[in-house]
Amino acid sequence: MEGNTAPSGKVVSVAAGEAHTLVLTGDGFVYSWGRGMFGRLGTGSEVDELFPVKLKFETCEEKIIKFVGVAAGAYHSLALADNGSVCHMDGQLGVSGENYSMPHLMEQFLELGSPVSLIDQSESKSKGPLKICSIKAGGMMSLAIDDHGALWMWGYCPQRSNINESSLSFESSFTPIPVRDFHGHTVVKVACGSEHVVALVSAGETYKGEDLVCYSWGSNSHGQLGLGDRESRVHPEIVEMFNQDSSWDVYEVVCGAYHTALLSRKKRPNDTFESVCWTFGLGDNGQLGHGTTQSVLKPEPVKELPQVCLISVDCGLFHTSVVSSVGDVWSWGMEKGLGLCPDASFTGTDAGDASSPRLMSGYGVDGPIFRNPIQVACGAAHTVLVANDGYKLWSWGRGRSGVLGNGKTMDCFTPSAVLWPPLTEDFKQPESNTVSEENNGSKGVEETNKRLSLAMEEIKLLQSKLSIMEQYAGVLHGLVFGRPFTYQDVPISLQNSGNFDIAKEWESILESADHSKLVRLELFYRDLRASVKDKIMKRRIQEIVKECLPSSSTAK
Known part of the structure; x- marks a missing residue:
């Protein structure tokens, strides 16, 4: 099995769970974001991540692991290494019922041989550990295909009942079970x-x-x-x-x-x-x-x-x-x-x-934004699209717990850009290989690190401010028009030129509105006008009272 050689930052695969997302880059690294409960993100904690975070995989040999596949169940995650081994996050489906918030090697596969070789007794089992070439997950179940084309299952998966062999039962298995029905295929x-x-x-x-x-x-x-x-x-x-x-x-x-x-x-x-x-x-x-x-x-x-x-x-x-x-x-x-x-x-x-x-609306000012798509992935209530040959990610749907990877926790009814690539060391310019250049450029590299760190903090601050502004605009738009605010609601003139003639746009809105919308607008502004008049009246009364109080005290 050969590792990927695609450039850093290029996404080659994506998988979505109940409320989290995994992406695999061409240079063999895995990133995750979304809800952290049960350790499904593999970050070492159960904290939600609003932006893509690179996962750290460590082995006892301290070798750098390169990955070629990712899979996401409802509450757990899998990653496939280029040597055929499988790592998982949230061990409820892989290791004796324990939860692992960091990626953990599934040692069970190291002790197994392919069902093909087990059936054919003439083959020796000394050819080394079982090698997996494909992984999949769903619900609380995990699946793997080995290099002989045999299928394995573990987790909460369908099994033959111990009481009645013709009936179906579901039991949690922490050891991969071979599906022998496909022997010879x-x-x-x-x-x-x-x-x-x-x-x-x-x-x-x-x-x-x-x-x-x-x-x-x-x-x-x-x-x-x-x-x-x-x-x-x-x-x-x-x-x-x-x-x-x-x-x-x-x-x-x-x-x-x-x-x-x-x-x-x-x-x-x-x-x-x-x-x-x-x-x-x-x-x-x-x-x-x-x-x-x-x-x-x-x-x-x-x-x-x-x-x-x-x-x-x-x-x-x-x-x-x-x-x-x-x-x-x-x-x-x-x-x-x-x-x-x-x-x-x-x-x-x-x-x-x-x-x-x-x-889905996928058109910006300069034309289609979903150019050269790679893959679409659906979580329980969110969708992620990999486009632009793997260099851009888009998401929409449920936004709670940072599921959309855009730094917000709001639901998004139209595609929003995931923060990709992340501003981390993975996407810096490669340093010089010569000793002299390394020495001469050490200060420059250190300065670059500081700038990247500051830039990342600034982006997070701007994302936070943008989120608040969008919420504010959404509330106002909902009060006036009775539906959530979307990108399509931004006037064309503002999208194209940045200039906005409010009188002209308001006239256009009224001209295109149907009877029900005009009635709603009339009621809204009638209530608004009544509220303003009421507030003016109350303040005027307060002013009169204040003016009368000094004269009353003087008279005494």
Whole structure:
């Protein structure tokens, strides 16, 4: 397994948990931010982080570990090293039920051999520890694929009942358990929700490019297995829409708590590229994108998506997001597809779940801002997008505990920029390799460190002030117009030139307002005018009283 050689600061992978986010950079480092409870951030404490923080991984050999993968469950995190070892944060799912707020090596894998070699007794177990090449997490479950294409599971995962082998049970396992059902095949990709698993497995012994078969198992109370019923499964079963004879080639699979999404394209020969998103399972909040709130027991296409190349998909708790190769992002599900709960300050026509794909606003003054997207990731109620070839991050949704990584703790209804890259030593200019230059430049480096530290503090102060100003503007906007303030509410003239003619803009607002908005404005300003007149009257009375008091005392 080879390590990444991409430049420092370039994000190559992102994973989102219940209220935290992990990113992996091309030079093998991991950063995290958001809610720190249970030690999921891996920073050594349970303190929330409002900005991306670099994690420190230490081994007994004091070697620098380079990472090639990250995964996030609801309350725990995983990181995959280039030597095939796995580190985790929040040991409730990995080491005897203990919590670890610092990254901890999963030593269980060091003692295991691949199920492939264990079945074939002719192979020697002296070839070294098991090497993992892919990791995934969801809910309170963790998954890993080893270099032989075998699948492992641990945490709160579906298992055969000890009492009845045909019934399903869920028990916490601190030791990785092999899924032996795929012996003779290669597991290529896997995803898991709260209590179900979906895997893409080669039809033959090895993966040949377009021969993946989709399997699912676990809890199926909402049809999230896509097998046409609500019966849970102890063993993996084929999702018939994507069997060996299917005309669709599935290239991505993800799971929400109780729903599943896949991306597929037509198998060759095919003159035109046709990318389709399929969803099934729980649909109560519109998270399936079918235009209804009905649950679906078999895969159905999200028909309202345009025929474009979809490169990434992810599921939150009750919402789903996809991104195209040109940078368009669609979301659907709970509260306008943002994953936010109904109490997220939406009112009137802005309230309600999005049961069909909703195009996220991604256009600035100079055009599209989601250029060259890499990946989209959904947490329970927030979404993160990696764009600009990995050099810019955007987030939106729930902002509490610093989940959005923008230095604020406010919900954000439109994309906001994550503070990336962080102003840390990781992104400084490399120092000279010569001794003379090091000596001559030591003072300069020290001075640079001080300046960077001061700049970071200034940015945090400015972010804090900006947050307060946005809250103030949001309150005023809500009082006047009855809905949250968004970037689209900023007048075009102010966006383009910085000049603002308030009389002209106010006339434009009134001209474009419908009857209900005009009535609301009339009521607002009538109440405001009455309050002002009342306040003026009270102050005038106070002034008269003050003027009369001296004359009264003199008369006595």
